[in-house]
Amino acid sequence: MLRETHLKINLDHLEHNVQSIQEYCHEDVILGAVLKANAYGHGAKYISKALFDYGIDHFLVATLVEAVELRRYNKDYKIIVMGHTPDIYLKEVIHHQLIPTLFSLEQAITLNDLCRKNDSQMAIHLKIETGFNRLGMQINDNTVNDIKAIHELSHIHIQGIFTHLALKDKASDMRQFDKFMALVTQLENENVSIPIKHVCDSISMVLYPSCHLNMIRIGALLYGLESEEKGILDVKPVLSMHTKLSHKKQILKGSTLSYGNRWRAKEDTLIGTLPFGYADGYPRNLYQKGQVKINHKFYPIVGVICMDQCMIDLGDDDISFDENVTIIGEDLPVSQIAHLANTNKNEIVCRMALRVPRVYIKNNEIKYIDNPLVGEI
Numbered sequence: 001m002l003r004e005t006h007l008k009i010n011l012d013h014l015e016h017n018v019q020s021i022q023e024y025c026h027e028d029v030i031l032g033a034v035l036k037a038n039a040y041g042h043g044a045k046y047i048s049k050a051l052f053d054y055g056i057d058h059f060l061v062a063t064l065v066e067a068v069e070l071r072r073y074n075k076d077y078k079i080i081v082m083g084h085t086p087d088i089y090l091k092e093v094i095h096h097q098l099i100p101t102l103f104s105l106e107q108a109i110t111l112n113d114l115c116r117k118n119d120s121q122m123a124i125h126l127k128i129e130t131g132f133n134r135l136g137m138q139i140n141d142n143t144v145n146d147i148k149a150i151h152e153l154s155h156i157h158i159q160g161i162f163t164h165l166a167l168k169d170k171a172s173d174m175r176q177f178d179k180f181m182a183l184v185t186q187l188e189n190e191n192v193s194i195p196i197k198h199v200c201d202s203i204s205m206v207l208y209p210s211c212h213l214n215m216i217r218i219g220a221l222l223y224g225l226e227s228e229e230k231g232i233l234d235v236k237p238v239l240s241m242h243t244k245l246s247h248k249k250q251i252l253k254g255s256t257l258s259y260g261n262r263w264r265a266k267e268d269t270l271i272g273t274l275p276f277g278y279a280d281g282y283p284r285n286l287y288q289k290g291q292v293k294i295n296h297k298f299y300p301i302v303g304v305i306c307m308d309q310c311m312i313d314l315g316d317d318d319i320s321f322d323e324n325v326t327i328i329g330e331d332l333p334v335s336q337i338a339h340l341a342n343t344n345k346n347e348i349v350c351r352m353a354l355r356v357p358r359v360y361i362k363n364n365e366i367k368y369i370d371n372p373l374v375g376e377i
C-alpha cells in the first residue's frame with residue numbers, strides 16, 4: 001500500500017446491497033449505479049468492475065471527465081452523464097460513446113449536427129424540471145413540441161427521460177412526480193414514446209415504490225449509506241478507514257500539543273500520533289470531537305487536526321505499533337462522523353482523498369489494492 005492509512009472497501013457488502021436493492025424492486029427495474037465523485041470515494045474503477053460482474057451495466061456520473069474515466073475500464077458500460085456538458089465538449093461525448101443529458105432543443109440540434117458529420121447515432125436522456133429548479137427543461141406550452149422536434153432529429157435517439165425530486169415531503173414529491181408523468185403521457189399521446197423513465201434516487205426509491213418506473217438511480221444505498229430517518233433497507237457499509245500508530249510519547253501534566261498548543265494534558269499521559277489528517281478527507285472540524293477505536297476501545301483525537309497527522313490520548317494504554325486503528329468503521333459509522341462534522345454522509349465519503357490507498361476485500365481476502373497516485377502495483 002505504501003502507506004498504513006487506507007480505506008478498506010468491502011465488495012461482499014457491495015454485493016449484499018445490490019441484492020437488497022434488487023429484491024426491493026420489481027425485476028424489470030434497471031438498477032442504475034451512481035458512480036459520480038469516484039463512486040462516492042469508494043473508487044470508480046473497482047466499484048464499476050465489481051458491479052459489472054454482478055450484472056449491472058448502467059452507470060451514472062455527474063461530469064464528462066468521470067464518464068471518460070469509466071470508459072477507459074470497459075467499452076460495454078452504458079455511461080450516462082447526468083450533469084450539463086458544454087457544447088465544446090460534445091465531440092468527446094460522441095468519441096467516447098457516452099450518453100449525455102440534454103435539456104434544450106438548441107443543444108440537441110447542435111449534437112445532431114455533430115453526429116451527422118461524424119456519421120454516428122447517439123442515445124441521449126432528457127432532463128425535465130419539476131420543482132428542484134437546478135437543471136432540466138421547463139414545462140410550458142413549447143415543451144411537448146420541443147421534445148417532438150428532438151425526437152425527429154435524424155441522429156439522436158431519446159433513450160431516457162428523467163427528473164429529480166427535492167425530497168421535501170411526500171406531497172411535494174408527488175406533485176413533482178405527477179407533473180413528470182403528465183408530460184410523459186402527453187408525449188405518448190403524440191407518439192413520442194421514450195423507453196427509459198427514471199425519477200428515484202436512494203431515498204425516494206425506499207419511500208416511493210410506486211415511482212420506480214423502469215429505472216432507479218442509486219448512489220448512497222449501494223455504498224450502505226442509509227437515511228435512517230427516511231426508510232430502512234438491509235444494507236451494510238462498504239467503506240471503512242484504518243491506520244496504525246506512527247509515534248508514541250509520554251508527556252507530563254500541563255504539556256500542550258499541535259497548532260496553537262490548544263490542547264493541554266490534564267495529567268501525565270501517553271500520546272499517540274496517527275498518520276492521517278484533513279488532506280486525506282477526515283474533517284478538520286472534528287477537533288475536540290473525533291475519536292478512533294483500537295482493540296474495542298475509543299481514544300479521543302486531541303489538539304488541532306493537521307493536514308497529514310493527528311494525535312490521540314492513549315492514557316495508560318501502551319498500544320503496539322502493529323495494532324489496527326479504526327478511523328471509520330464498526331462503532332464509528334460515517335453517519336456519526338457526518339453528524340459531528342455538521343454535514344451529511346455523502347460529503348464525508350466523497351471527499352476521501354486519492355492519496356489514500358483503497359484495499360478491496362472479497363471473501364475476506366484482498367482482491368485489489370488501488371493506489372491512484374502511483375498506478376497499478
Ligand SMILES: *Cc1c(COP(=O)(O)O)cnc(C)c1O
Nearest residue numbers: 034082164201202217218219220
Ligand atoms: C447523485 C444523484 C443521484 C443519487 O443519489 P443518492 O441519494 O446517492 O442515491 C440520483 N440522481 C441524481 C440526479 C443525482 O445527482
